[in-house]
Amino acid sequence: MQNERRKPLKPVQTMSAAKKRAMHARLSPDQKIYLAKRQVSGFSMNLITFLLIAGLCFVILYPFIRLVPSVLSNIEDLGNPNVIWIPEKFSTVSFQAASRMIMPEGVMTMVKSIVYALAVMVIQVFISAMTGYTMARVKYKWTGLLYVVVALCFLVPRQSLLLAQYIYFNHFDALGVMRIFGQEVNLINKPVTLYLMALLGFGVNQSLFVLIFSQFFKNIPKELEEAALIDGCGFYRTYFRIMVPNAIPAIATVAILAFVWNYGDTYYTRYFDPSGPYMASKLATTFIDANKVTLLERVRVWYNVPTTTDMAFDALKQAGVLIFLAPLLVLYLFAQRWLVENLESSGLVG
């Protein structure tokens, strides 16, 4: 169906070159001028488009192109005015140092943060799809109110609730249930907090995911459900056997976004589980100006570098970012086809 849609509107030209030339010779001068004008304007339009696209791509990629030389060059060479693009001596010291700083457990830190992001992603997709399905497909008197509530959860900035949430987690009693069975627990600095939030629909941007799913399920034909009902499927079976397989495009979109945002989330991880193994929050808390002196000192000791400047701090930071981004970029290379191809049916368009 997709191929049918993308068929060009113009009928394909099948005339041979010789025939074309013959036809061209029969045209009046006015017609020739018109044709030439069209060719010129078409060509210049294409040229402008090409330049624009190339320029924008450059702008997007420039910061990364720019940091390649500074990251790869020898730390002592940084700030050398003779070096702009090609470093005099290649070295990976910045990378080694940065990886030691943001990955205290070596590769395991990266694996752990990827696993964390994946786990939260799965929970988020599961819960938001269910919520979205009910919102779209089960009629309550208060369905409209439900939409308002979800939208409000999306609109109220999450930081403004941070304080109260923090205090609440500090004395967590699960709406009084915990108090009956014993006492309240302190959930700060425990990974379970983050999973709990995702499980109850309040992970990173989760209300947005709920909205996407509800938009998507709204557009699935009702007949599918009715057919399933007649064939004897209950509510749950209809959902898991019929609706979920049909929702793959929406699930893919949400999953990609959820993974990226969870992997890059510094906010919940930093405040609710500060000592957990999350690379994003590690990155955000390690490379702050207050740590500059200590970090540079460490580099000098670890790698026998005689002098380090502010430039070296930048190089460290950028190397850290590249290490952090590597898994994301790899994932993106594989996943972007999904993202681009399934756009129309992803539920993003309500």
Place this chain on the structure above:
Amino acid sequence: MKRFRIGYQTQRRLLGFTFLIPFLLGFLMFFALPLVNTVIYSFNHITVDDVGAMKLEPVGVQNYIDLFTTEVSTRSQQILRVLVDENSNMLVNLPLITLLSLFLALLANRKFKGRALVRMIFFLPIILGLEVVTDMLTVTTGSDWVQAGGGLFSQSLVARLLIRYTSIPNQYLRQLIAFVEDIFSIISRSGVQTLVFLAALQSISPSMYEVARIEGATAYETFWKVTIPSILHILLFVVVYTIVDLFLTSQIAAEAYSFAFEKNKIGIGSALSVVYIFNVLIILGLVLLITRKAVANNAK
């Protein structure tokens, strides 16, 4: 004895409700309760004793008065100043981000060789726009902070020519150059918006364009009469998303946190949070009102 029966619809509602339970529980615990608590805290003076229990002491609106008169932010600015800065910053960036993402989507929607690659690059900001990444890319060369793409345009030939040989007043030109310099920070926030716009553009039925062609519409007319009306409802979503996204990365959150946990003034931090929520909702309301009107006018 009458048998207890449940109709199909009721059953469906009950079963569907089980799907909602997690979200509703979460809403109560992680949204409603904190929201109410924030408001309560903001009207109290709060002290934490040795055991860790909190003592509330009602002070009326004193926290709010203090917030705007005596308290200062971490960069020792007046709080009002910070709020005004955040808002004006947002109102400038909002149209820029919206238009840029629409532009990117329009370009990515054209047919050309290597479109897959271009789309891949255009969506990269979804990843590169992560707050932690953009934070890290700001370079601290010497003492001043320079944006990641900075210094490229203002030193370029075009900029120099513009300054020297055109009669555009210097202050506007400076603004313009500043915008161009800042383009990476704007692009880095437009990933999701581009995605959404592209999805909307692709869902426009090709037969609409076919009709326009047959009726003899120019590309310009087709754009304004077919493309724009078909994506207007998405525009609304994009605007809202952009506002929320911009506020998400604003400085006020850090301020509230520092009030509460560094300066030990939970009440004032909460007051700031409440002001902040109202601020966001008011801006959203205003923008929605304006956009709605534009949409309604277009529908006529």
